[in-house]
Amino acid sequence: MPIQSECRNRIANLQRQLERKELDGALVIYPIDLYYFAATRQNGMLWVPQSGEPLLLIRKSLTRARQESCITELRPFPSSRELSGLLGRPGQKVGVTFDVLPAAQLDYLKKVLPEREFVDISGINRNLRAVKSALEVARIRHAGEQLSKVFAQVPDFYTPGMRELDLAAEFESRSRKLGSEGYVRMRAYNQELFQGLLVSGGSANQPGFFDGAVTGCGLSAASPHGASTAVIAPNLPLMVDYTAVHDGYIVDMTRIFVPGNIHPEVQHAFDTALKIQRQVTAALRPGAVASELFDLACGIAAEAGLGDCFMGVPGEQAKFVGHGVGLELDEMPVLAKGFDVPLQENQTIAIEPKFLLAGHGVVGIENTWAVGPEGGIRLSPADDAIVTLPT
Amino acid sequence: MPIQSECRNRIANLQRQLERKELDGALVIYPIDLYYFAATRQNGMLWVPQSGEPLLLIRKSLTRARQESCITELRPFPSSRELSGLLGRPGQKVGVTFDVLPAAQLDYLKKVLPEREFVDISGINRNLRAVKSALEVARIRHAGEQLSKVFAQVPDFYTPGMRELDLAAEFESRSRKLGSEGYVRMRAYNQELFQGLLVSGGSANQPGFFDGAVTGCGLSAASPHGASTAVIAPNLPLMVDYTAVHDGYIVDMTRIFVPGNIHPEVQHAFDTALKIQRQVTAALRPGAVASELFDLACGIAAEAGLGDCFMGVPGEQAKFVGHGVGLELDEMPVLAKGFDVPLQENQTIAIEPKFLLAGHGVVGIENTWAVGPEGGIRLSPADDAIVTLPT
Numbered sequence: 001m002p003i004q005s006e007c008r009n010r011i012a013n014l015q016r017q018l019e020r021k022e023l024d025g026a027l028v029i030y031p032i033d034l035y036y037f038a039a040t041r042q043n044g045m046l047w048v049p050q051s052g053e054p055l056l057l058i059r060k061s062l063t064r065a066r067q068e069s070c071i072t073e074l075r076p077f078p079s080s081r082e083l084s085g086l087l088g089r090p091g092q093k094v095g096v097t098f099d100v101l102p103a104a105q106l107d108y109l110k111k112v113l114p115e116r117e118f119v120d121i122s123g124i125n126r127n128l129r130a131v132k133s134a135l136e137v138a139r140i141r142h143a144g145e146q147l148s149k150v151f152a153q154v155p156d157f158y159t160p161g162m163r164e165l166d167l168a169a170e171f172e173s174r175s176r177k178l179g180s181e182g183y184v185r186m187r188a189y190n191q192e193l194f195q196g197l198l199v200s201g202g203s204a205n206q207p208g209f210f211d212g213a214v215t216g217c218g219l220s221a222a223s224p225h226g227a228s229t230a231v232i233a234p235n236l237p238l239m240v241d242y243t244a245v246h247d248g249y250i251v252d253m254t255r256i257f258v259p260g261n262i263h264p265e266v267q268h269a270f271d272t273a274l275k276i277q278r279q280v281t282a283a284l285r286p287g288a289v290a291s292e293l294f295d296l297a298c299g300i301a302a303e304a305g306l307g308d309c310f311m312g313v314p315g316e317q318a319k320f321v322g323h324g325v326g327l328e329l330d331e332m333p334v335l336a337k338g339f340d341v342p343l344q345e346n347q348t349i350a351i352e353p354k355f356l357l358a359g360h361g362v363v364g365i366e367n368t369w370a371v372g373p374e375g376g377i378r379l380s381p382a383d384d385a386i387v388t389l390p391t
Numbered sequence: 392m393p394i395q396s397e398c399r400n401r402i403a404n405l406q407r408q409l410e411r412k413e414l415d416g417a418l419v420i421y422p423i424d425l426y427y428f429a430a431t432r433q434n435g436m437l438w439v440p441q442s443g444e445p446l447l448l449i450r451k452s453l454t455r456a457r458q459e460s461c462i463t464e465l466r467p468f469p470s471s472r473e474l475s476g477l478l479g480r481p482g483q484k485v486g487v488t489f490d491v492l493p494a495a496q497l498d499y500l501k502k503v504l505p506e507r508e509f510v511d512i513s514g515i516n517r518n519l520r521a522v523k524s525a526l527e528v529a530r531i532r533h534a535g536e537q538l539s540k541v542f543a544q545v546p547d548f549y550t551p552g553m554r555e556l557d558l559a560a561e562f563e564s565r566s567r568k569l570g571s572e573g574y575v576r577m578r579a580y581n582q583e584l585f586q587g588l589l590v591s592g593g594s595a596n597q598p599g600f601f602d603g604a605v606t607g608c609g610l611s612a613a614s615p616h617g618a619s620t621a622v623i624a625p626n627l628p629l630m631v632d633y634t635a636v637h638d639g640y641i642v643d644m645t646r647i648f649v650p651g652n653i654h655p656e657v658q659h660a661f662d663t664a665l666k667i668q669r670q671v672t673a674a675l676r677p678g679a680v681a682s683e684l685f686d687l688a689c690g691i692a693a694e695a696g697l698g699d700c701f702m703g704v705p706g707e708q709a710k711f712v713g714h715g716v717g718l719e720l721d722e723m724p725v726l727a728k729g730f731d732v733p734l735q736e737n738q739t740i741a742i743e744p745k746f747l748l749a750g751h752g753v754v755g756i757e758n759t760w761a762v763g764p765e766g767g768i769r770l771s772p773a774d775d776a777i778v779t780l781p782t
Binding site: 017029031032035039040042043059060061063064068086096098099100101102103104105106107115120122128147165166168169170172173174176177181189190191192193194195206207208209211215218219220222223224229245246248249305316327 | 420422423425430431432433434450451452454455460487489490491492493494495496498511513536539547556557559560561563564565567568572573574580581582583584585586597598599600602606609611612613614615620636637638640644707718
């Protein structure tokens with residue numbers, strides 16, 4: 001099974017980092033991290049010593065973890081008393097991901113694994129996860145192909161007078177039938193997303209918690225993002241920014257639809273977004289500096305006279321043009337101000353130049369790419385052009 | 392606005408608990424907790440001193456928080472340097488919810504708020520949230536009414552030969568159009584749910600990470616719960632266990648459909664589930680002990696000769712028959728072994744007696760109830776009976 005050699009590689013990479021940081025081992029607990037390193041997302045804990053065989057302890061379901069996992073040392077979760085004897089020994093330094101491990105869980109670990117020093121390996125984990133294998137790139141490509149089919153069908157299921165929510169529900173339903181798992185994981189503490197954002201005309205100007213150019217109105221203050229019950233407006237851009245999740249891997253795409261006539265300002269901003277996409281992705285090679293690609297995008301926006309509405313309304317502009325994507329929607333690297341790091345081959349990045357046009361709404365494009373030696377390799381094939389819809 | 396007096400009450404209740412525990416204040420950060428106490432789920436932090444006015448600091452979006460929140464002292468998030476001067480003072484004891492606060496966030500708080508002692512108030516928060524106001528009960532009832540409409544429509548959109556996934560997608564789409572926000576929040580570290588579980592026949596026997604009687608196969612090892620691509624089996628029970636989320640409030644319901652003939656064993660188990668529902672909900676009054684209601688349910692199951700398949704296959708039986716539900720799917724109280732606590736009026740609880748029948752699949756019922764002086768008050772009106780579908 002290819003997944004077994006995958007997991008072996010991933011664990012070997014982690015062990016190399018543990019050695020470099022002089023850590024004796026790592027405990028992998030967060031569900032999607034467990035899936036990455038052990039090929040199962042059951043409820044349990046993976047112990048990865050600096051060298052030697054990892055040990056997977058499962059609370060629920062042991063049966064299912066045995067079916068799925070690539071880890072051969074696999075046992076039912078032991079009593080708290082037994083745990084310390086199984087996972088290294090007192091005096092050791094143990095890595096855990098402080099970015100997602102609740103304080104109560106860390107207190108529990110300190111109790112059941114006494115005399116260890118726990119060290120944050122969030123950065124190590126994010127950097128390992130950022131560079132994809134061929135299998136991972138293929139999974140994102142598969143997700144991109146499936147989601148592209150749904151985008152292509154929009155003219156078939158759009159009817160004039162629909163609310164944002166109606167079109168979102170139809171879109172989601174088709175994506176699900178094509179195999180999207182739906183559940184979009186985000187790592188940042190204050191972020192969440194239900195599948196995507198479908199935002200028409202003025203809805204785009206409603207600011208929100210979401211770390212992107214657009215949030216949308218959503219359905220209530222409890223879920224203030226994405227589609228609302230507003231009717232999709234004629235002659236204004238409709239942004240469909242959606243994910244699909246296959247085998248845990250997320251693809252992220254945006255297309256613009258206009259019921260009726262495309263205003264020249266809308267077309268100009270859209271053409272500028274395409275130009276940004278073209279130039280940024282041409283530069284999406286190993287060694288390119290993430291923050292410089294953001295600067296490149298800002299320069300093209302400014303040159304087109306659209307600098308002050310790039311990635312947000314004036315005063316609330318997001319300071320990025322792309323983000324890593326994989327098992328989580330907010331992976332490394334980010335093409336953003338301050339990210340002065342070189343890209344690596346097979347990092348996968350959603351690039352989403354967008355403009356917030358006063359009186360129109362949001363216009364832009366988003367596709368998911370792999371960093372390649374000759375520039376970005378596209379993983380989301382749907383046609384980019386604005387699609388007009390009937391009014 | 393009623394939400395303003397709601398939030399005032401909620402904050403006053405929290406302040407009473409802070410006083411009782413001799414804490415000087417609490418920091419509310421987790422998005423859904425912020426929504427509960429401040430009526431907005433923007434990205435920020437609410438400071439609740441033991442007495443006096445709370446202060447809401449917002450990272451993004453300040454504009455939206457101002458539109459939504461009931462908190463009058465509302466400011467843009469200050470610099471780390473200013474923070475300490477705004478939130479109490481050195482030497483104070485500050486409550487935070489360790490159950491969901493990442494260790495990295497706690498480290499950040501310790502840095503920007505030096506010389507405070509941070510104390511876990513997860514239990515206080517959960518207990519406050521468990522008892523609902525009239526408005527909260529009304530919101531769950533509204534969610535129950537909407538979700539009941541979708542359940543009633545299943546015979547209209549089911550067609551023989553559908554896969555679990557197809558029916559799930561149709562169900563989800565209708566629920567969304569009726570206003571469900573979709574995103575189901577769970578507090579437990581290792582749990583997640585995408586809207587619901589739709590499980591036919593033998594799929595019910597696939598064990599999994601989910602803390603319930605049934606998990607389902609799901610679509611991959613990354614998302615191993617809920618609907619799979621298996622075709623819905625004739626003459627076997629199809630369990631549709633779904634949530635709807637309105638204004639953040641979750642209702643949880645299960646109905647059984649059978650394409651074709653209902654086997655007498657299936658009907659017997661279903662009748663037993665109804666009997667458990669009847670007797671447990673009749674006892675759903677203030678003062679009733681949660682664990683005793685679980686014992687009551689187990690007794691009825693045993694009496695019907697179904698004790699060893701109640702809430703799971705033999706050896707993997709879940710040790711509960713109901714769970715609190717509200718802004719999160721896994722709220723307090725739990726009707727479970729070991730929960731020797733008295734119920735309180737207006738706690739809202741999903742009660743879900745289920746049987747895993749070898750050779751058949753899963754059979755049971757689930758509705759959401761409020762604890763009332765005369766017994767459980769039903770919040771999910773759809774008819775309980777098994778519905779037969781064409782084959």
